[in-house]
Amino acid sequence: MTETRLHEGLQTEDQQRSGLSIGWLIVLVLSLLFFLAVLGYGQIRKGISQPKSGPAPDFTLTLFDGGQITLSELRGRPVILNFWASWCDPCKDEAPLLEAAWRRYKDQGLMIIGVDYLDQEPQARAYLEEFQITYPNGPDLGSKIARKYFIRGVPETFFIDPNGEIRSFKEGPFVTMEELEARIREIMPQE
Numbered sequence: 734m735t736e737t738r739l740h741e742g743l744q745t746e747d748q749q750r751s752g753l754s755i756g757w758l759i760v761l762v763l764s765l766l767f768f769l770a771v772l773g774y775g776q777i778r779k780g781i782s783q784p785k786s787g788p789a790p791d792f793t794l795t796l797f798d799g800g801q802i803t804l805s806e807l808r809g810r811p812v813i814l815n816f817w818a819s820w821c822d823p824c825k826d827e828a829p830l831l832e833a834a835w836r837r838y839k840d841q842g843l844m845i846i847g848v849d850y851l852d853q854e855p856q857a858r859a860y861l862e863e864f865q866i867t868y869p870n871g872p873d874l875g876s877k878i879a880r881k882y883f884i885r886g887v888p889e890t891f892f893i894d895p896n897g898e899i900r901s902f903k904e905g906p907f908v909t910m911e912e913l914e915a916r917i918r919e920i921m922p923q924e
Contacts, residue, residue: 783883785902789814789893790881794848796871797858802846805897811920812893813845816879818852819860821887823906828864830907835868838917842895848873850887894920 784790789812793803804812815831817824835845847870849857854872861870873879882891890903900919907913 783885783889783891783902783904784899786899789891789897789899792878792881794846794869794871794878795874796869797849797854797861800869802869802871804846804893807844808897809895810842810844811895811917811922813843813917813920814848814882814891814893815845816848816850816873816882816884816887816889817860818850818887819856820852824888825860825864826908827888827906827913828860828866830910830913832864832866832868833910834913834917838921839868841921843917843921845869847871848878850879850884851876890916892916892920895922 789804791803791805793801795801804814813831813834817828831845831847835843839845845868847861847866847868849870849872852872857870857872860866876884882889885904888903888906890907891899892901892903894900901916903916
């Protein structure tokens with residue numbers, strides 16, 4: 734009898750090991766499937782890029798001052814659409830250039846819209862004050878606008894002609910006024 738109980742005890746131990754092995758195998762397979770799903774999504778997302786031409790996706794942005802601006806209502810005017818964030822060091826580098834362009838070209842019809850991306854409102858307002866930004870700016874609540882433009886990071890800037898067509902796109906900061914003005918000339922109405 735003792736031998737039978739010993740044999741039964743071994744079977745139970747083997748069965749327990751087998752159950753543990755199957756459990757770990759299931760965890761491993763599920764982990765692998767999850768990893769492949771994330772990797773696949775990344776590859777799909779990599780194939781989607783910012784619109785670099787064609788009609789600019791329309792949006793309405795609620796501004797920090799409480800007003801609203803709708804892109805389609807700006808037809809007839811050239812528009813610079815700049816995505817930025819207060820935590821973005823390259824954005825800080827280009828902020829004075831964008832403000833200088835606004836002050837120079839706003840009376841010629843140029844509109845600059847700043848879209849604050851993944852930021853906190855107090856820090857964003859402090860950024861606008863620090864760089865004395867006067868062109869319209871607002872937070873991208875829920876990243877709705879960023880998703881329409883497939884933003885990957887900041888700064889990213891779109892140049893939209895008076896017909897509402899994207900004429901060019903810049904990923905990264907502007908470092909010289911000459912570079913920024915060359916893009917502005919592409920979207921200004923020809924006289």
